[in-house]
Amino acid sequence: MAYNKPIPEPSPLTQPFWDGAKAGKLVLPRCTNCNRVHWYPRYLCPFCHSADLEWFEASGEGRVHTFAVQHRAFGGWAEEAPFVTAYIDLNEGDRMLTVLRGVDPKSPDLSWVGARVRVEFEPASEDVHIPFWRVVQA
Amino acid sequence: MPGELSRAAAIVGAAEANEIGYPEKNKTALQLHIEAIKNVSDQTGIPISRIDGIFSAGWSSELAEHLGLHPKYIDTTSVGGCSFEMHVHHALAAIHAGIIDVALVSHGESGWSSRNIGGRGSGRGGPGGDPWALGTQFSSAYGLSGAPSNYSHAMTRHNHRFGTTPSDFAHIAVVTREWATLNPRAVMHSKETHPFGGPITVDEVNNARLVAWPLTLLHCCLVTDHGGAVLITNPEIARGLKTKPVWIAGAGENMSHSNMLEMEDFTATSAAASSAAAYKMAGMGPEDMEMAMIYDSFTVTAGITAEMLGLAKRGEGFTLWKDGHARPGGRLPINTNGGGLSFNHSGMYGMQLLVEAYRQLSGTAEDNNFSGLKGKQTKARSCIVNGTGGSLSTTGTLVLVAD
Numbered sequence: 371m372a373y374n375k376p377i378p379e380p381s382p383l384t385q386p387f388w389d390g391a392k393a394g395k396l397v398l399p400r401c402t403n404c405n406r407v408h409w410y411p412r413y414l415c416p417f418c419h420s421a422d423l424e425w426f427e428a429s430g431e432g433r434v435h436t437f438a439v440q441h442r443a444f445g446g447w448a449e450e451a452p453f454v455t456a457y458i459d460l461n462e463g464d465r466m467l468t469v470l471r472g473v474d475p476k477s478p479d480l481s482w483v484g485a486r487v488r489v490e491f492e493p494a495s496e497d498v499h500i501p502f503w504r505v506v507q508a
Numbered sequence: 509m510p511g512e513l514s515r516a517a518a519i520v521g522a523a524e525a526n527e528i529g530y531p532e533k534n535k536t537a538l539q540l541h542i543e544a545i546k547n548v549s550d551q552t553g554i555p556i557s558r559i560d561g562i563f564s565a566g567w568s569s570e571l572a573e574h575l576g577l578h579p580k581y582i583d584t585t586s587v588g589g590c591s592f593e594m595h596v597h598h599a600l601a602a603i604h605a606g607i608i609d610v611a612l613v614s615h616g617e618s619g620w621s622s623r624n625i626g627g628r629g630s631g632r633g634g635p636g637g638d639p640w641a642l643g644t645q646f647s648s649a650y651g652l653s654g655a656p657s658n659y660s661h662a663m664t665r666h667n668h669r670f671g672t673t674p675s676d677f678a679h680i681a682v683v684t685r686e687w688a689t690l691n692p693r694a695v696m697h698s699k700e701t702h703p704f705g706g707p708i709t710v711d712e713v714n715n716a717r718l719v720a721w722p723l724t725l726l727h728c729c730l731v732t733d734h735g736g737a738v739l740i741t742n743p744e745i746a747r748g749l750k751t752k753p754v755w756i757a758g759a760g761e762n763m764s765h766s767n768m769l770e771m772e773d774f775t776a777t778s779a780a781a782s783s784a785a786a787y788k789m790a791g792m793g794p795e796d797m798e799m800a801m802i803y804d805s806f807t808v809t810a811g812i813t814a815e816m817l818g819l820a821k822r823g824e825g826f827t828l829w830k831d832g833h834a835r836p837g838g839r840l841p842i843n844t845n846g847g848g849l850s851f852n853h854s855g856m857y858g859m860q861l862l863v864e865a866y867r868q869l870s871g872t873a874e875d876n877n878f879s880g881l882k883g884k885q886t887k888a889r890s891c892i893v894n895g896t897g898g899s900l901s902t903t904g905t906l907v908l909v910a911d
Binding site for chain 1: 533534536538539542543546549555556557573574575576628629639640642644645646647648649650651652653654656657660661662663664665667668717718719720721722723767768774
């Protein structure tokens with residue numbers, strides 16, 4: 371079945387991320403001056419304001435920072451509700467948003483905060499594979 | 509003789525983006541902003557981190573977030589091509605007043621490039637807006653839509669960190685509804701104004717339909733129409749009017765992020781910084797506040813903000829409502845109009861806060877069946893007013909005092 375949810379459109383600034391995703395890799399931006407990782411992609415490092423940024427392949431691992439269960443949604447997501455959204459603390463630093471997989475939206479549990487997660491990629495179109503995070507056994 | 513503001517500040521640098529005109533490679537508006545900002549920082553030797561006031565035609569929160577800044581003065585005046593001259597005027601006043609030291613006035617507009625690429629990179633938001641906007645690429649893909657879908661994450665984190673529960677926050681909805689029963693213009697005033705109006709219980713809040721767990725419908729504000737306006741003038745004019753003045757003793761503003769992706773601590777907002785500035789200007793502190801008008805888009809917004817304003821300890825904001833202090837007759841009445849939760853919330857609720865704070869401090873909060881019923885007028889002589897915008901992103905705080 372065709373992917374029926376919003377499909378992100380890569381921009382020149384974010385193209386390396388989406389190229390990585392298509393290859394099944396989580397590729398993140400990092401500042402070569404202060405060495406800190408930031409998400410989302412920037413024109414300048416938000417920590418030291420250097421313009422010397424690079425892309426690198428991250429571990430694809432992290433932990434749930436916080437989450438919610440969406441009972442109201444629109445478009446393709448409406449058919450999937452309820453579903454769990456979560457902010458993920460990346461092992462390398464900073465945070466990404468995801469729809470969390472591997473949990474039951476019907477019985478939310480505060481213990482999911484801190485759970486270990488791993489990234490996976492779903493092909494939404496030929497060129498855009500969207501990262502989703504899945505809870506792995508704690 | 510020159511006026512007081514004359515020469516109170518100087519323009520110390522001016523720069524442009526790396527390529528302008530018809531760039532060889534299409535550029536985004538954000539990119540043009542950031543290049544120019546980097547260049548003017550290099551030119552003057554003033555690090556970007558020293559910028560504490562941001563002035564741009566609609567872009568200020570995005571720029572601050574992109575640069576990781578938490579500005580003390582945020583101006584997005586956008587009234588056409590003259591906006592930037594106005595920004596300089598406003599910056600002059602803000603620097604003269606000692607609110608900021610370094611003002612950034614920034615412009616980035618991809619009039620040529622965006623035409624070549626179907627509006628992409630223009631930075632215009634909303635449905636049908638810029639698909640390259642970072643929020644569109646990295647948030648919309650995951651089904652978040654509307655404020656409850658975002659704010660719910662803050663309640664979960666608060667529950668995790670402080671051991672609080674959704675039931676604790678439900679007390680905020682219950683007490684706020686009690687105030688609404690004293691306001692005939694509140695949507696949820698009574699069964700006459702709404703089929704589900706009138707008093708509610710904690711159980712009813714807990715058992716209402718889930719919108720975004722842990723938020724049920726009764727943790728969420730209304731969606732209504734509203735129009736409001738205030739007039740502000742100098743003491744001389746204020747003294748000659750038929751209405752009572754309410755004095756602006758303190759004011760402050762700040763922001764921590766624009767997109768919730770960039771919210772470092774989901775249990776804290778920039779209201780800590782904006783209220784610190786407001787208290788300092790007023791020469792007053794939380795202990796001097798006799799009532800509060802706190803933006804309550806959700807129960808969790810009000811609970812966390814009460815903590816940020818210093819009205820309660822971290823993790824204990826909800827106790828102001830649970831222990832009855834915020835109720836009619838309590839020691840610290842809060843949201844005496846019935847709040848965004850039960851009175852009126854049109855999308856941007858800050859004006860409703862101002863109208864009610866004025867009424868309370870001018871003694872007109874129950875002068876008739878229009879602004880309030882008997883029992884709504886408090887004895888408060890001071891009020892802290894805090895507006896929250898975006899996704900717990902931006903805050904503006906006022907300390908208002910009665911004449």
